[in-house]
Amino acid sequence: MKRVRCPKCDTFIVFDESKYDEGQSLVFVCTNCKREFRIRMGVSHLTDIHAERHLDEQTHDGDNYGSITVIENKFAYKQLLQLHLGDNEFGRYLKGNTINQPIETSDPSIDTFHCVIRVERDKRGNLRYILRDAPSTTGTFHQNQILKDVDRIRLSDGDIITIGATTLIFRAPPTG
Ligand SMILES: [Zn+2]
Numbered sequence: 001m002k003r004v005r006c007p008k009c010d011t012f013i014v015f016d017e018s019k020y021d022e023g024q025s026l027v028f029v030c031t032n033c034k035r036e037f038r039i040r041m042g043v044s045h046l047t048d049i050h051a052e053r054h055l056d057e058q059t060h061d062g063d064n065y066g067s068i069t070v071i072e073n074k075f076a077y078k079q080l081l082q083l084h085l086g087d088n089e090f091g092r093y094l095k096g097n098t099i100n101q102p103i104e105t106s107d108p109s110i111d112t113f114h115c116v117i118r119v120e121r122d123k124r125g126n127l128r129y130i131l132r133d134a135p136s137t138t139g140t141f142h143q144n145q146i147l148k149d150v151d152r153i154r155l156s157d158g159d160i161i162t163i164g165a166t167t168l169i170f171r172a173p174p175t176g
Contacts, residue, residue: 003106006030007037010095012104014072017041031106032094064173065119065127070103071167079104083129088117090163091134109164115140115147117155117170129155129170138164 002017011032020026024041068090070079081088081101092110093102099113114136122128131153133140140147141162147153155161157172 003104004028004039006033006035008035009033010093012093012106014106031108066129066173067171068101068117068161069169069171070105071169072105072107072165083117083119085119085121088119089113089134090115090117090168103166105166107164107166109138110166111136111138111163114163115161127173129172131155131161136163 001014003012003014005012006028009030009032011030013028013031015026015028020041022041025038026041027036027038029036065083065085067083068081068088070081072078081090081103084100088101089099090101090103091097091099091113092107093104094112097112103110111134113134115134116132118130118132120128120130131140131142131147132151133147133149135149142153142155143160144162155170155172157170159170161168161170
């Protein structure tokens with residue numbers, strides 16, 4: 001799979017490049033702003049998402065506060081987002097959006113601000129992870145249970161969060 005960015009609003013569009021020939025011209029309609037644009041197959045502005053994924057997995061800077069693996073179910077496209085202390089604000093990446101954990105996705109059922117994972121330390125200094133809904137239009141699910149606006153869910157390693165048609169897997173940092 002490859003992806004292109006809409007030149008107007010920066011939304012990602014993912015497509016199967018194996019269906020097309022090198023040098024072939026493709027017309028896309030942006031799923032977000034409906035802008036039509038054209039690309040030519042085999043030129044450098046196409047990003048190989050698998051190459052990018054390996055890059056993400058190798059990137060570690062400073063303290064390890066755990067991570068979120070994002071799996072966009074429709075395309076089985078994975079992203080790894082490193083958590084940081086404080087509020088981690090998840091939503092769909094959109095140009096000009098100011099949330100601090102944007103997900104690059106073509107899933108329109110993810111709000112531009114969808115849910116929050118708060119990373120904090122308890123009195124003994126242990127890390128804890130608290131999930132809440134933003135609130136979002138389509139809801140945030142923890143282990144298949146929809147969160148109420150007031151819910152604050154403590155996450156454990158391996159927990160599954162679903163937003164829109166996309167799965168997030170919580171990974172706690174290694175202990176000891
Ligand atoms: Zn657009």
